[in-house]
Amino acid sequence: MFPSRRSFLALTGGAAATAAIYGFSAAPAWAEPRFPRNPFTLGVASGDPAPDGVVLWTRLAPEPQAADGLGGMPPYQVQVVWQVATDPDFRAVVKAGTETAAPELAHSVHVEVAGLNPSSDYWFRFRVGSEESPAGHTRTAPAPGSDPGKITFGLASCQSWAGGRYAAYRTMAQEDLDLVVHVGDYTYEGRNHETLADFRNNHAKYKSSPDLQAAHARFPFVVTFDDHEVENNWAGGVSQPDNEASNEPQRFLQLRANAFQAYYEHLPLRRPQRPTGPDMVLYRALDYGSLAKFHVLDTRQYRSDQLTENFPGGPQHPDVYDPSRTLMGDAQEQWLFNGLSSSTARWNVIAQQTMMAQYDYDPTETLSVNHDQWDGYVVSRNRLTNFINQQNPANPVILSGDWHAAFVNDVLLDHSDPASKVVTTEFVGTSISSGCGWAQAIKDGLPANPHTRYINPDKRGWTRCTVTADEFRSDYIIVPSAADTTSPAAVDASFVVRNGRPGAVRV
Numbered sequence: 001m002f003p004s005r006r007s008f009l010a011l012t013g014g015a016a017a018t019a020a021i022y023g024f025s026a027a028p029a030w031a032e033p034r035f036p037r038n039p040f041t042l043g044v045a046s047g048d049p050a051p052d053g054v055v056l057w058t059r060l061a062p063e064p065q066a067a068d069g070l071g072g073m074p075p076y077q078v079q080v081v082w083q084v085a086t087d088p089d090f091r092a093v094v095k096a097g098t099e100t101a102a103p104e105l106a107h108s109v110h111v112e113v114a115g116l117n118p119s120s121d122y123w124f125r126f127r128v129g130s131e132e133s134p135a136g137h138t139r140t141a142p143a144p145g146s147d148p149g150k151i152t153f154g155l156a157s158c159q160s161w162a163g164g165r166y167a168a169y170r171t172m173a174q175e176d177l178d179l180v181v182h183v184g185d186y187t188y189e190g191r192n193h194e195t196l197a198d199f200r201n202n203h204a205k206y207k208s209s210p211d212l213q214a215a216h217a218r219f220p221f222v223v224t225f226d227d228h229e230v231e232n233n234w235a236g237g238v239s240q241p242d243n244e245a246s247n248e249p250q251r252f253l254q255l256r257a258n259a260f261q262a263y264y265e266h267l268p269l270r271r272p273q274r275p276t277g278p279d280m281v282l283y284r285a286l287d288y289g290s291l292a293k294f295h296v297l298d299t300r301q302y303r304s305d306q307l308t309e310n311f312p313g314g315p316q317h318p319d320v321y322d323p324s325r326t327l328m329g330d331a332q333e334q335w336l337f338n339g340l341s342s343s344t345a346r347w348n349v350i351a352q353q354t355m356m357a358q359y360d361y362d363p364t365e366t367l368s369v370n371h372d373q374w375d376g377y378v379v380s381r382n383r384l385t386n387f388i389n390q391q392n393p394a395n396p397v398i399l400s401g402d403w404h405a406a407f408v409n410d411v412l413l414d415h416s417d418p419a420s421k422v423v424t425t426e427f428v429g430t431s432i433s434s435g436c437g438w439a440q441a442i443k444d445g446l447p448a449n450p451h452t453r454y455i456n457p458d459k460r461g462w463t464r465c466t467v468t469a470d471e472f473r474s475d476y477i478i479v480p481s482a483a484d485t486t487s488p489a490a491v492d493a494s495f496v497v498r499n500g501r502p503g504a505v506r507v
């Protein structure tokens with residue numbers, strides 16, 4: 001049960017005194033806050049599982065599209081009560097507490113719960129005043145060094161609101177997954193979005209989807225952003241010049257700070273991921289016992305600017321080999337190499353944004369590549385493939401998104417030599433909902449890419465990954481219509497990587 005009304009009131013005293021000014025009920029200072037409607041309009045979520053806990057998330061927003069970006073909340077702190085139970089009826093509450101929801105963070109709540117058991121199911125909920133949130137379900141990670149036998153997770157990316165919402169999430173929420181890995185384009189920026197209120201209300205719009213809320217309420221998410229959470233094809237401190245609000249560098253950094261803050265406010269991220277101005281440390285690792293280590297990358301914030309904007313491909317720019325260029329930034333790259341070197345996990349899952357393997361869009365002799373992807377940063381790709389080849393970390397597997405099309409790629413040590421050895425395998429998930437207007441160009445280029453084992457640029461969906469000691473399996477799940485939320489799911493193709501043998505095998 002939730003704390004008694006008496007003990008709850010003790011936590012909220014004083015806050016309501018100015019409530020009447022902001023349309024809340026006039027009430028004595030000791031009263032609990034009252035809302036025009038249930039403030040949990042954006043649902044609940046959990047994320048970044050550890051063996052002993054997760055982060056729980058919600059945001060109070062009785063009016064999620066309020067013009068000031070504050071969700072219809074007053075400009076003062078509110079105490080939110082939370083509970084974690086081992087059963088969906090909350091008969092066995094094992095953890096509970098209160099967390100401050102502050103206007104500086106749009107009354108979002110990030111509760112880092114510890115002291116839970118590994119590999120265990122939990123249910124959680126929030127309460128503020130007399131209002132209760134829907135219940136969420138989550139699952140902790142396996143104990144350090146233990147072998148869970150199997151983990152299953154969903155790979156998601158690119159969920160354009162305009163593309164339809166969200167048959168893919170509806171079908172995902174029906175499964176039994178340990179976690180969901182989201183590799184970016186969680187939101188798409190609106191035209192000339194610039195202010196914090198712009199970005200907050202855009203997130204609130206996406207979060208209004210019952211199917212997205214259902215997935216968040218069912219599984220813990222591990223998220224990283226790509227470009228559209230900020231602006232199309234941004235690179236480090238450089239804006240793509242299609243947004244008049246961000247042509248000036250200082251103005252772009254302020255836009256980036258606003259976008260980062262809204263991203264943090266709307267997702268189940270831990271304290272180290274809270275942004276400081278235009279900076280946010282999003283790369284991090286998560287361990288799933290002895291079976292898997294997830295290395296989650298940020299390939300946007302520290303990258304060199306794109307060499308060309310040719311789309312979907314163009315002639316390879318000679319500077320893709322310039323050693324001063326970087327996709328991850330030196331610090332993150334060294335962190336990744338250290339993490340791979342020290343990992344004792346059977347599988348090293350590298351969850352990141354853009355396609356790593358080369359893809360040639362020109363079926364003739366000419367090489368035509370996309371410079372926003374790793375093809376525009378060949379020097380970075382070669383540093384990673386050489387590291388894998390020389391240091392031999394256990395079973396690296398690459399997860400990617402961004403391109404609104406499904407691919408299975410064998411990543412070569414050196415893509416300039418088609419006979420080069422396969423060092424790792426890449427699973428590129430299709431989009432949840434974003435369209436692929438360049439599908440024909442992908443199909444036309446396929447004969448020039450013998451290392452590409454599978455493409456499907458025509459369908460939206462998600463990818464189910466099942467990991468055991470013997471193999472890493474990816475099932476490419478598609479939905480007939482991204483907009484029809486009753487669409488049934490179908491498996492379009494399945495591939496495995498076998499332990500110790502890089503390269504995809506169709507099953």
Ligand SMILES: [Fe+2]
Pocket residue numbers: 158159185228402403404434
């Ligand atoms: Fe996208």
